[in-house]
Amino acid sequence: MTLGELRTLFIGLKQYEPVDSNELLDFARQRYLKGEIALLQYRDMIRELEALGAKKPDYELEGIIHSHI
Secondary structure: OOHHHHHHHHHHHHOOOOOOHHHHHHHHHHHHHOOOOOHHHHHHHHHHHHHOOOOOOHHHHHHHHHHOO
């Protein structure tokens, strides 16, 4: 699945355009967790979305930092 296909799926299911790249990032994560996106595709999408300005939520980043201390 490409980022364009993800966006089309988002619009088809939600019936509106994604507000920003963060919304697509969350949607990609949901699809990945449901097994609808392969790991390599998911990683590529995350990189593309982050290049467009998407950011993971602060609480997620804090959990990673705390788990490595």
